[in-house]
Every structure is written in structure tokens, then in C-alpha cells.
Amino acid sequence: MPSDPTVPYGSSGLTPETPSELRPGVPPVGPPPGWDPAQGAWGAPPPGWTFPPTGGYPPGSGPYGAVPWYPGSPVGWYPPDYGFDPNDPLVTPRGAGLAGWFNRCLGALRRSWRQLVPIMLLTQVLPAAVLAVIALGLDPTSRWEAQVGADPNPVLPDTFGVDLAGLLAVGIGGSLLLGLVQAIGWAAGSWVITQQASGQPGNLESALRYGVRRALGLWGWTLLISLIAGVGFCCCVLPGIYLTFALSMAGPVYLFERRDPIGRSFRMFHDRLGLLLGRVALVALAVIVVNVITGALEGAGTPLFGTDPLRSPGTAAGVVAVIGVTAVLALPAHLAQMIGLLVTYAEQRAHEAPVNTAGLAAELG
Numbered sequence: 001m002p003s004d005p006t007v008p009y010g011s012s013g014l015t016p017e018t019p020s021e022l023r024p025g026v027p028p029v030g031p032p033p034g035w036d037p038a039q040g041a042w043g044a045p046p047p048g049w050t051f052p053p054t055g056g057y058p059p060g061s062g063p064y065g066a067v068p069w070y071p072g073s074p075v076g077w078y079p080p081d082y083g084f085d086p087n088d089p090l091v092t093p094r095g096a097g098l099a100g101w102f103n104r105c106l107g108a109l110r111r112s113w114r115q116l117v118p119i120m121l122l123t124q125v126l127p128a129a130v131l132a133v134i135a136l137g138l139d140p141t142s143r144w145e146a147q148v149g150a151d152p153n154p155v156l157p158d159t160f161g162v163d164l165a166g167l168l169a170v171g172i173g174g175s176l177l178l179g180l181v182q183a184i185g186w187a188a189g190s191w192v193i194t195q196q197a198s199g200q201p202g203n204l205e206s207a208l209r210y211g212v213r214r215a216l217g218l219w220g221w222t223l224l225i226s227l228i229a230g231v232g233f234c235c236c237v238l239p240g241i242y243l244t245f246a247l248s249m250a251g252p253v254y255l256f257e258r259r260d261p262i263g264r265s266f267r268m269f270h271d272r273l274g275l276l277l278g279r280v281a282l283v284a285l286a287v288i289v290v291n292v293i294t295g296a297l298e299g300a301g302t303p304l305f306g307t308d309p310l311r312s313p314g315t316a317a318g319v320v321a322v323i324g325v326t327a328v329l330a331l332p333a334h335l336a337q338m339i340g341l342l343v344t345y346a347e348q349r350a351h352e353a354p355v356n357t358a359g360l361a362a363e364l365g
Contacts, residue, residue: 104343109339138167140159246269
């Protein structure tokens, strides 16, 4: 049994001269090991001893190479299942601000433009151009003007009702079909951006297959959202603008979460009003500027070929070329709208709970 240090030496059979290693429980007497009484300080360290023990500071300056002094993960690295990474390529973390959002938009464009451009051309640009050419060919205004000008007592043309009904049918039916094709592009583009941001391959064929699979549901919700916003604009301009901004996240919500797109979009908008309003306003500004420029170019170019440009092959080729070029020039607006809203949605999710690109890619399915 070890001796009680409170017991006198004589009672335990120990003396002050007994070495400390033979006196269990008794503090050692004398200077600590390594102390040099002549120098009044610690003596030289043992041969080969370094500080820190990894081989010097900064890490990597000693004999062991680039070994960190303290064990653990590299700075800025998070495990894939952690759900939060300040360096995530798609999800803007809290506090990164507008610069972080803008950098992720540019990063998405740099990674995915090779797939996004053909997707947008096939599902947004080409259908819009075809619909514009068909509407121009069915436009009866030139025929109405000729009849009214030849009549000394101007009245409505005899075919006014039939022509107007046909024009409305083509316009409404074409817009509905265009919306369905555009939904394919929106779903396919969202899949490409998310897949490639997570490091997975996102080829054009797989993207279009995914877009076709999800297009019908996205198209239905888009029609409902457009109807709600349209009613708001009919009531007054400000309610329409408010509804457009408040419902801007409904499309991504449907693709990623598949539940309550309208309610979730409203909650995101009101929970972080300033943040979402600012991001969506920048996207809307880019879209408006591009559309105003292309609309002005088309409006200035098509009258050059007459009131009925499709009557002859020469003028028809010219007006089709003008419509096609202006439709292609609108491509940046489609890219800005898709990328900007998707990155904004990912940022909103990060404010609700930890999320990363891998988790969003898994949600898309």
C-alpha cells in the first residue's frame, strides 16, 4: 500500500534521504528534470527534439512535410453530408451578400453554358420565333386597312369577327403550347446547372429527358401563377408586380420540393423580403433591358418589308431573318432568368437550414 504523505517519515519507515521514486504519493524534492542550476533556466532540449512536434512552424517547414500542426480537416472543407459549405458552388451562404450571389451565377454560367445554350435555343428561342412568324402570317390588319381605305364610308370589314377569332385562337393556343415547351427547357436547364455544380455529368440528352418528365407539372403550375399575376395586373399595376415577385420562387420550389409551390414562394418572399426582392429585381432588370432592345430591333426591322411581308419569297426571307436574329439576341435574357432565379432559390434554402449542392441535386431526382 502506498504511504500516506501526511504521515511523518518515521511512522512510515521513510527518511528524507529516501529517493522520491521510492516514496509513492510524496511530491519529488529538488529541481525538475532538464533544469540547469548554473544557467538558472532549462537546459538544452534532448537531441532531435523540435517544436512543434510536427516539424516546425509554419506547417510543412520541418522534416515531415505538409503535415498540419493541429489534427483535423483543412480550412474551408466540410464533409459532403454536413449540409453547409461556404465554398459551395451553387448555394450562397448566409452573409456572403450580393457579391457571393453574383459569383455563383457567373460560375453556373461558366460551367453549364455548353448545355444551356442549345437547351434555350430549342425550347425558348426557336418556338418563340416560329410563333412570331405564324402570328405575322395570320395578322389581318393589312387586309383590313386595304378594305377600309377603299371604302368611302369606313365600316368594319365583313370578315372582322372571323379574322379576330382566328387570330386569338392562334395566339392563345400557340402561347399555351409555347409554355409547355418552355417548361421542358426550364426543368432541363435547372437539372444541368445543379448536376454540374455537384460535380456530376450533365449531358444534353439526359437533361432533355428529365425536362420532358417534369414539364407537365411545371407547366400547370406556371399557368396558374401566370393567371394569378395577370389578375393582379388587371386590378392594378402594383398588385401585379407584387404577385410576380412573390411567386418568383414557385418554379424552383416545384422542381426541388414538389410541394406547395405557391405557399412556399410566398413564405420565402415575406421571410426575407429585402434579400429576395433585390435578387429578383436584378434578374427582372436584365430581362427587361434585353427584351426592350430586341423588341425595338424587331419593331424597326419588320416594317421595312412591307405590310404583308410573307406575300413574296424575298420579303418573307427578310422578315424571317429579322425575327430569327432578334429571337437569338434574347438568349441572354433566358439565361439570366433561369440562372438568377435558381441561385436565388438555393440561397433562400440556405437561410432556412443547412443545404448544399449535393443535397439539391438529390432532391431533383
